[in-house]
Amino acid sequence: MTQHNGGPRWGVVGTGGIAHAFLEGLRAVPSAQVVAVGSRRPDGAEAFGRAWDIPHRHGSYAELAADPDVDVVYVATPHPWHHPVTLSMLEAGKHVLVEKPMAMNALQVSEMVAAARSGDRFLMEAMWTRYLPVHELARTLLAEGAIGELCSMSADFGINVPYDPDHRLFNADLGGGALLDLGIYPLALASQYLGELTVVGATRRLSPDRMVDTHTTMLVRGENGVTATLECASLTTLPGRAVLAGSAGRIEIERFWAATDLVLHRDGREPERFHRPLRANGYEYEAEEVALRLAAGERESPRMPWSESLRLATVMDRIRDMAGLAYTHPTVKAVPL
Numbered sequence: 188m189t190q191h192n193g194g195p196r197w198g199v200v201g202t203g204g205i206a207h208a209f210l211e212g213l214r215a216v217p218s219a220q221v222v223a224v225g226s227r228r229p230d231g232a233e234a235f236g237r238a239w240d241i242p243h244r245h246g247s248y249a250e251l252a253a254d255p256d257v258d259v260v261y262v263a264t265p266h267p268w269h270h271p272v273t274l275s276m277l278e279a280g281k282h283v284l285v286e287k288p289m290a291m292n293a294l295q296v297s298e299m300v301a302a303a304r305s306g307d308r309f310l311m312e313a314m315w316t317r318y319l320p321v322h323e324l325a326r327t328l329l330a331e332g333a334i335g336e337l338c339s340m341s342a343d344f345g346i347n348v349p350y351d352p353d354h355r356l357f358n359a360d361l362g363g364g365a366l367l368d369l370g371i372y373p374l375a376l377a378s379q380y381l382g383e384l385t386v387v388g389a390t391r392r393l394s395p396d397r398m399v400d401t402h403t404t405m406l407v408r409g410e411n412g413v414t415a416t417l418e419c420a421s422l423t424t425l426p427g428r429a430v431l432a433g434s435a436g437r438i439e440i441e442r443f444w445a446a447t448d449l450v451l452h453r454d455g456r457e458p459e460r461f462h463r464p465l466r467a468n469g470y471e472y473e474a475e476e477v478a479l480r481l482a483a484g485e486r487e488s489p490r491m492p493w494s495e496s497l498r499l500a501t502v503m504d505r506i507r508d509m510a511g512l513a514y515t516h517p518t519v520k521a522v523p524l
C-alpha cells in the first residue's frame with residue numbers, strides 16, 4: 188500500500204511524449220503523488236517508472252485500472268484510445284484526467300460524460316492552456332473592459348512536423364490530423380472567450396496520402412455575433428498568435444497555447460506588456476485544478492466543464508463534416524458525418 192500524503196494518488200496511462208511533459212509539471216505540485224504507470228509493454232512501464240521513480244509499474248492498462256492505490260488516472264494515449272481507456276478507468280472507480288481532444292467525436296464524449304456521471308467520478312479534458320496565468324489575466328482585462336466590447340478574434344497553431352505517414356499526427360488510425368490535435372487549441376480559446384460557437388465555414392488541405400488534414404482554416408461565430416478566424420497546421424509553422432480585438436483596443440498573445448506574456452493595446456495609448464511566468468512547464472496548473480476539485484468532492488471543473496468538452500467535440504464534428512474529413516478507426520464506434 189502506497190503511503191497517502193493527502194493529495195490525489197496519480198496513475199499514468201501511456202508513456203509517450205506528453206506523459207513525460209505532464210510528469211514534469213506534476214513535480215511542481217507539492218501534494219501530487221504518482222504511484223503507478225501503465226503501459227502496453229512491461230518494459231515501457233519499467234523504463235517510465237524508473238525515469239520518474241514510480242513504484243507500481245504495470246505491463247497493461249488493465250493492471251493499472253485494478254491498482255487500489257490509484258485515485259486518479261491521467262490518460263495520455265493517442266486520441267482513439269481516450270474513449271475506451273477512460274471508460275475502463277471510470278468503470279474501475281478511478282477519477283480521470285484525459286488528454287485533449289477528449290475523444291474522436293461528440294458521441295464518444297457524451298458516453299464518457301455519462302459514465303462519469305453514473306459512476307460518480309471526476310472527469311476532465313486536459314485543456315491545459317485554459318489554466319495558464321496569462322489567460323487568467325486576459326479574462327480579467329476583458330471583464331474590466333480594457334479593450335471595450337469584444338468584436339472579433341483570431342488564433343492559429345501550426346507546426347512544421349516532417350511528414351511521416353506512420354506518425355501519430357498523420358496516421359488516421361492513430362487519430363491523426365491537424366484539427367483534432369492542434370485545431371482544438373484555437374477552438375477552445377474561441378469557445379472560452381466567445382461562448383457557444385456556430386461554424387460558418389471550414390476548409391482543409393489534405394496529407395499527401397489524402398487520409399488526414401494537414402491544414403484547416405475555420406470561420407466561426409460566437410455569442411453576440413463576435414467572429415473568429417482560426418487556423419491549424421501540421422506541415423507549416425504559423426505565427427501562433429491570438430488576437431482579441433475590441434471596440435477600444437486589442438489583446439495580443441504570442442504562442443497562446445503555452446503563453447507567458449500578453450500585450451495590451453489600448454487605442455491611443457502606448458502598448459503595455461504583461462509577463463506571467465509559469466511555475467514549471469505549464470501542466471502544473473491543470474494538475475492543481477484536478478487536485479482542487481477532488482478535494483472539494485466535485486466531479487467536473489467549472490473552468491473546463493463536461494458541457495465545454497461536448498461543445499468542442501460537436502464543433503469539431505461539424506468542421507470535419509464541412510471540410511470532408513472522416514475517421515473509421517475501430518475504436519470510433521460511430522462517425523457522425
Ligand SMILES: NC(=O)c1ccc[n+]([C@@H]2O[C@H](COP(=O)([O-])OP(=O)(O)OC[C@H]3O[C@@H](n4cnc5c(N)ncnc54)[C@H](OP(=O)(O)O)[C@@H]3O)[C@@H](O)[C@H]2O)c1
Nearest residue numbers: 201202203204205206226227231263264265266286287288
Ligand atoms: N497537452 C499537450 O500539450 C499535448 C501535447 C502533445 C500531445 N497531447 C495529447 O496526448 C496524447 C498522446 O500524445 P503523445 O504526443 O504523447 O503521443 P505519443 O508520444 O505517440 O505517445 C502515446 C503513448 O500512448 C500509448 N499508446 C497506446 N496505444 C497506442 C497505439 N496504438 N500506438 C501508439 N501509442 C499507443 C503508448 O504508450 P505505451 O506503449 O506505454 O502504452 C505511447 O507511448 C494525444 O491525444 C495528444 O493530443 C497533448
